[in-house]
Amino acid sequence: MTSTNENVSAFDEVNVFFDRAADRLGLGDGRREMLRTPWRELQVSIPVRMDDGTIKVFAGYRIQHNGARGPYKGGIRYHPEANQDEIRALSSLMTWKTALVEIPFGGAKGGVQCDPTQLSEGELNRLTRRFTANIEHLLGVSRDIPAPDLGTNSQTMAWMMDAYSQIHGHTPAIVTGKPVELGGSVGRDSATGRGVVYVTRETAVDLGMDPTGARVAIQGFGQVGSWTARIAGELGCMVTAVSDVQGGIHNDRGIDVEQLVKYQAEAGTVVGFPGTERITNEELIELDCEILVPAAIDRVIHQDNAPRVKAMVVVEAANHPVTPEADDILNDRGVKVIPDVLVNAGGVVVSYFEWTQNLYQHQWDMTRVNDELNKIMTRAYRSVADRVARDKITHRDASFQIAVERVAHVSRLRGFI
Ligand code: GLU
Numbered sequence: 001m002t003s004t005n006e007n008v009s010a011f012d013e014v015n016v017f018f019d020r021a022a023d024r025l026g027l028g029d030g031r032r033e034m035l036r037t038p039w040r041e042l043q044v045s046i047p048v049r050m051d052d053g054t055i056k057v058f059a060g061y062r063i064q065h066n067g068a069r070g071p072y073k074g075g076i077r078y079h080p081e082a083n084q085d086e087i088r089a090l091s092s093l094m095t096w097k098t099a100l101v102e103i104p105f106g107g108a109k110g111g112v113q114c115d116p117t118q119l120s121e122g123e124l125n126r127l128t129r130r131f132t133a134n135i136e137h138l139l140g141v142s143r144d145i146p147a148p149d150l151g152t153n154s155q156t157m158a159w160m161m162d163a164y165s166q167i168h169g170h171t172p173a174i175v176t177g178k179p180v181e182l183g184g185s186v187g188r189d190s191a192t193g194r195g196v197v198y199v200t201r202e203t204a205v206d207l208g209m210d211p212t213g214a215r216v217a218i219q220g221f222g223q224v225g226s227w228t229a230r231i232a233g234e235l236g237c238m239v240t241a242v243s244d245v246q247g248g249i250h251n252d253r254g255i256d257v258e259q260l261v262k263y264q265a266e267a268g269t270v271v272g273f274p275g276t277e278r279i280t281n282e283e284l285i286e287l288d289c290e291i292l293v294p295a296a297i298d299r300v301i302h303q304d305n306a307p308r309v310k311a312m313v314v315v316e317a318a319n320h321p322v323t324p325e326a327d328d329i330l331n332d333r334g335v336k337v338i339p340d341v342l343v344n345a346g347g348v349v350v351s352y353f354e355w356t357q358n359l360y361q362h363q364w365d366m367t368r369v370n371d372e373l374n375k376i377m378t379r380a381y382r383s384v385a386d387r388v389a390r391d392k393i394t395h396r397d398a399s400f401q402i403a404v405e406r407v408a409h410v411s412r413l414r415g416f417i
Contacts, residue, residue: 008323010089010298016324017339021400024391027408036405038088040064044134046085046112048127051120058127059083062110062135064144065091071142071349072108073098075149075177076131076156078124082111086298090149093319093350095401097341098360101380103352108144110135116151125159132163139164141173141359147351148177150297153223154189158182159182159237172360176351185354187369188347194370195377196317196348200291201235202381203313203338204316212236215252215289217311218283219243221260221270224317224344225240228295229257237291241284242270243298249276285309294321301326304396309335316340331394340385341403349376 015036022032031307046058055404061084064411074094077087095107110133114362116124138144148157153384157175161182164174172183180186185193204211214237218225221244229239239253246269251257255276263273271278284307285292292311297322306326313336316322322330322337330337357363364372387398 010086010320013324014089014320017400018398020397021404022402025405031408033107033276035404036064038065038091039067042135045057046127046130046134048123048130050123058112058114059111060131061087063091063108064140065107068407068414069099069106069107070104071106072104072144073107073288074149076110076152077149078112078114080115082113086109087111090319095407097348097398098296098375099403099406100341100399101349101366101376102343103349108148108236117217127317128159129158129163129268132160136164136167141171143357146175154184155177173355176354183358185369186366187355187359188350190227191350191373192224192344192347193231194373195340196228196315197231197235198374198377199338199343199381200315202378206385208213210223213238214291215240215286216291217241217284217289218293218295219284219300222262225295226261228293228317240289241287243281243284244270248279248281249273249275250279267361291315292317299323303329308328311335316343327396339399341379342399346373347371392399
């Protein structure tokens, strides 16, 4: 999975969308600068004793973009290309995402530049503890609450919680996405994928598209992609292609997703799943299908391949999978793009449920989690769709406008400006 825009700042790209919203809202230069700029950025170095006895030093970041609406919230990613600019871009997306779905958080993101697939469990544990110790002074249950992201999972959150609790006493609400046995919420694992499916359902209604039998191609088969694939069946959709870092698979008559999950657990990849033909990640983007779901890394749809996208709708389950140039090309071609800040918000919404459950020491059941998630995602989709209809703008522009408006409004109420 490669993107062609590695030398272009991801933060600048996301701000193309922000600026468009700020223009339409008539925000002056000062206010715009205030809303665009991260409030706090911390870079740390993380020395880790490796299993072979050597010491390696990793770069880590926590960027708190905006806390006007509540404590900072956002994931921690472990990825070889995690860098300050990317984390900055992702932290700003969290600010707009939490505002759009109206949960009481600001936006943040963190990351460590490392390849988690090349580290042992012991190395990952030590890395996570040292990273937590180095950013601990920024965290707090009403200050900043991390969660999993690309390359991290519930185990990483358990280590973070433990490292924080060693200093502050037992503090489950300090991270979300924890194992259920340690105060995690049921339904958190599947939450982002479930939210993707709820938003797809609402989009199909709006477009007058019957989801039954609609062909869905999903790039990425990690937490987000695999749950999206599993839950898509509830709409009657047919998953015809999926991929992971090793490549993709395709069968136009549909893939048995539950069997594929079992296959992947053993083989470590989706590639080679019986009854499918092998395709590349690049081919998946250009596949003949109705719904294309990029659910892996950023900037996989760019100006070079956007003209060849054949789907009717692109549902952005990953963060920032479509560059601004590609976004314009898709819009001009009549391909609907449903943006990341709306589509993948289910994860942080159930993180919010987890945090509240921790604060009042209670546990919800799966039905309650999924029902409340459905309510919030549907409400957010409807507010975006209303704005699209009212102002004749794209779903992305409508989403950014609503979000920026809300953050600007509370900034005024709090008396920042
Ligand atoms: N990493 C996820 C995201 O990008 C979830 C963040 C959270 O739950 O705080 O939305």
